[in-house]
Amino acid sequence: MINARECQPCTACCDGWLQTYVNGTHLYPGKGCQHSSGGKCGDYDNRPHDPCGAFTCGWLMDESPLPTWMQPSYSKVIVVFNRLRWRDGPVDLAVPVGKRIPQRALDWLLRHAEKSGRPLLYTEQPKESDGYSRQQTVYAYGPAEFCTRVAAMKASGQQLW
Ligand code: SF4
Numbered sequence: 086m087i088n089a090r091e092c093q094p095c096t097a098c099c100d101g102w103l104q105t106y107v108n109g110t111h112l113y114p115g116k117g118c119q120h121s122s123g124g125k126c127g128d129y130d131n132r133p134h135d136p137c138g139a140f141t142c143g144w145l146m147d148e149s150p151l152p153t154w155m156q157p158s159y160s161k162v163i164v165v166f167n168r169l170r171w172r173d174g175p176v177d178l179a180v181p182v183g184k185r186i187p188q189r190a191l192d193w194l195l196r197h198a199e200k201s202g203r204p205l206l207y208t209e210q211p212k213e214s215d216g217y218s219r220q221q222t223v224y225a226y227g228p229a230e231f232c233t234r235v236a237a238m239k240a241s242g243q244q245l246w
């Protein structure tokens with residue numbers, strides 16, 4: 086199955102939910118790209134190739150297993166497949182558009198992780214008095230050894246990605 090999906094009106098990755106740098110500017114929750122407006126990129130022809138042109142989230146990619154309703158602007162989750170590797174296999178990542186991934190979307194992702202046998206990392210975006218924290222809380226789902234490894238990395242302060 087090939088998906089012919091388009092981003093609009095989603096701008097979730099432009100709006101800082103996936104922390105990244107665009108033309109040297111750090112985007113993070115609460116600080117989106119200055120060109121993200123009205124559900125689209127206001128400077129599309131001049132957007133940089135990396136990350137803007139090159140990035141494809143898990144919902145947008147060809148042959149995405151994510152259902153239509155999982156478009157990030159509606160489901161409030163950005164999925165990145167194959168974000169990491171564990172024991173030579175893919176690990177997927179899910180990041181909320183907002184404080185936390187809504188339960189319906191999280192349930193779908195957990196079922197998919199079980200069915201596909203792919204470990205999942207998913208995050209929650211803590212709030213502070215002046216907005217969202219730039220530090221995310223990370224949860225692991227998958228084989229016990231995977232979850233133990235992630236817990237050990239978190240405890241030692243290691244960067245997960
Ligand atoms: S999160 Fe996905 S669908 Fe939304 S703008 Fe980014 S690439 Fe497009």
Ligand code: SF4
Nearest residue numbers: 099118120121126137
């Ligand atoms: S330049 Fe356009 S595509 Fe790139 S982050 Fe900004 S709004 Fe999104």
